[in-house]
Amino acid sequence: MTPGLTPIDPKKTVAPLVAPIERERPARRVAITGVGAVCGLGWGVDALWQGLRSGRSGIGPFARFDHSRHRTHLAAEAPDTDSPDLSRLCPGWRRTSIADRFALFAALEAVEQAGLDPQGTTPPEDVGVYFGSSTGGMYESELFFADFLRDPRRARLSALVAQQVNAPGDAVARQLGATGPVATFSSACASGALALGAALEAVRSGEVEVAIAGGSDSLCQLTYAGFNALRSVDEVPCRPFRAGRAGMSFGEGAAVLVLEPLERALARGAEPLAVLAGAGSSCDAHHMTAPDPTGAGAAAAVEAALADAGLAAGTVDFVNVHGTGTPLNDAAEWQALRRVFGERAGEMPLVATKALIGHLLGCSGAIEAVATVLCLHRGELHPVRRDGEADPELPVSLVLDAPLFLPGARAAVSTSLAFGGSNAALVFSRWAGSAA
């Protein structure tokens, strides 16, 4: 049921659907000074980066739950083998869900890299937590309901204590002793990127001095069966933008970024990894599951993010695509790229992180932000495997087989295009020292 693609003349300038409103330039630039991550490639940013740059896929068989009766059988599951001893790091961790533990691990890693003492000198009211999650502790809730719905007397209520969508963000704030704002965004696959956008605004406006921003989601049966019911899951590892692609692959994990005013970071001697320059969001207002095939909504989010960053589309040197691998989503995203980048769209290097770590749902925007920051910081775009043929309908320049070295890359865009037509885009610019 692939509808015909609506032809767009790439030379024609298409006005963004939601025209960015002129406003005063923000006074404060916002630096990313620490990142943390866990995903199917392992625990820690180093495991993530080593996996990404070698094009290793974390998608494979998994054991979190019995999937013998599900329609597909793959996921990028966070490995048990090198999981850290959280009992040492986080008192009270036994009452947490897997998603909470992913979040706690990533937050502690990011804060350590940023060189912020968790109990340190930043007043706790100046620290805010902005998180995205799609299902929070749904995996644990499923275990509870399997018992409760059979026999309410047998189920242990304690298993449900911390299983809401806001639990991972709350757990992070609790662990760090933050007393500033805490907000959890749950806009499906755009959640993580929307949380980062809110964090950016909070740092810029001076509402907080440090924002801990990210997302977390764990594999669960509800989502696994649900996307399979929508026939949006590939039987083989997902193949974003390639011919024959037949859907997404599931992933899980968490990612956290530490944001602070650039001047503050430099004054305390921290090394910025990149600058979070802008954020934008929009809604297709089209359909609950299908993207607007014209890509207008997604393009509006990218245009708004570029306007927010005060950057022209011409300064963007690569895009970390949403690239789920479903036929319709990738086609709509291609149309959005054509709208924003015009003739350059076909040459724009595209990084398709989901091909290696799967779709982390409410965390995808956050972990792809980490991937984008790492690529920008190291001047090296990670590749994905060359699975199948190129799709003649989508003449894109995916980074395939080997890393693409772009040490001079100036800015990068990361897109998140969710269920319900909720679109979000982030713009990062390279930190090249005080000259930049």
Place this chain on the structure above:
Amino acid sequence: MSAPILVTGVGTLGAWGSGSERLATALAAGVPFTSEVDRSAGYHLSDGARRACLVPAGQFSNWLSPGESRRMSPPSKLAVAASRMALDCAGLTGSEEERTAVVIATAFGPSTNTEVLLKQILFEGPESASPSLFMESVANAPAAQIAIALKARGSSLTLCQREAGPLLALGTGAAEIAAGRARRVLAGSVDEMTPLLHALLDRFGALARGGSEGEERARPFGRQRNGFLAGEGATVLVLESAESVAGRGGKAVASILAWGSAFDPTAPPSGWGQGYQGLARGLRRMLERAGLRPADVDLVVSGASGAREGDRLEAEVLHAAWEGASLPPVAAPKAVTGEYGGGLLASAVLAAAGSHLGPALGFDEADPELGIVLCDGSLPSPDVVLVTSLAAGGAGAWVVLGRGVG
């Protein structure tokens, strides 16, 4: 925060029925509309809570066509109906504005759909999972359906922060206008109260049980308080800039003067902590940023729900923020609206517009340890209304409302 953000429309559905007039009547009388929860599935304790503030049947027909609501989850229906009602109240029916952002809070998301899906997956097998139930099980389904129904193409944000969510959504929506990212915002909250959710909240000991007169009543700040009344519904507010309201010759029912939030890291994951000082600092900071002092507040519309620990923390935060000075009158409308579903938002706007919020039935005696006296409604209409809500888990959010214009 320079020019205030204006609230130009209110759409609300709850146990009181449809519309803010009916809510105003219920608030003035101080009487919650509770009904018996369906306990036939066997989820409930035999001696547990039995009643909740449930939306009566037949509230949607004016606002939703059968065709468009065919696949909607209960929260999506509530949210879309409340949004259309809000636009109607603002005099904006039929006036589409693409740069409309939608910001909706939900504590639990579409619970009916999630429960049915889990039963399908766990007991019939994963291949029985319904795609349309799944599509409407995500927390952002109500926000997405509002956007589709109203062709709102600005940001679509869904916030999940338990009891603090509705005020966070209102503040986030106001920020969208203040930053120039949207011309119009639909900000609000929605939740449904299913028998399963009701039974689980009761098993956690969160819900009001029969008091001395045998009735299940929320008794915010009361000596006999023993839990909250579970509620459901949706409230959506239309937010616009003063410039845009003036430009179209519109009226505002209230204005938003300030918003802010904070966190208490001493809170357990599903309860309230001891960190009132940090929360009070957050509250004062929010007031200061808007050039306000606690003494400027004429009325507090409190999110206190009758929860033993939640109301205790709320009282401590208010006293700490006021640094021991005597508090302005306090109203606690969740005694009438129930907890969840956004009744607090609609009640707060009504209070800012001069509605009377008296103590609810069942409030016999103030808890002497809390030192909060509920207002009896005799005060003149307030200029500055502080709205508060502290969530289980640690989050707290506040909004300051002022008078409307026009």
Place this chain on the structure above:
Amino acid sequence: MSEVATIQDRIKRLIVESLNLEGMKPEAIEDDTPLFGEGLGLDSVDALELVVALEKEFGIKIKSQEIGREVFSSVSTLSEFIAGRTD
């Protein structure tokens, strides 16, 4: 022939029940009424909902690649497909 007619009636009932088409009677759906677009106005999610119902009703498995416009264009085409799978 009678078997095909029975399958068609069952499919019409499933369409009305599983897609929550309030107020529509199964017999009001013509065998050749287009299900998508102009006809009943169904969409891809409805098609997938119908797939789950058909799988349950007829005890078959339908692959994603089989869920195409041709098979799902009307009750007639669907019943032929089902009849072919339940032989």
